[in-house]
Amino acid sequence: MIHLPDSVRAWNTPDFEAAAKREIAALDPAALPLQQALSVSSHVADAPIQASLLAAWEEAGRIRVKAGIFYSGIIAGCSCTDDPTPMSEQAEYCVVRIDIEPVTAEATVTLLPE
Secondary structure, eight states: OEEOHHHHHHTTSTTHHHHHHHHHHTSOGGGTTHHHHOSSOSEEOSSOOEEEEEEEEEETTEEEEEEEEEEEEEOOOOOOTTOOOOOOEEEEEEEEEEEEOTTTOEEEEEEEOO
16 A cells, blocks of 8 residues: 655645655555556666656545656567667656545555546
């Protein structure tokens, strides 16, 4: 389960954007729907992610955040000695909605079709 306690504490303050971006960037990429969002590569690379907050609002008793996620993917070859496929990282991007429960700071992430 994803927890974003710093974001909840910073909600409705000038520090919210920085807190949310920091906590999202610190998440385990496996906890996010990055693999499903790949567009130019075949596997999510083991590299840091970055978040950009696109919007944040309260709805149905939750804090909702629309965020752009910048991450890297790779095109994996067969790893044979004569495989000419380079293992270079490709830039990837997706948009997610993060719903945060203010009492527990538990969050769910939904990939948006953008």
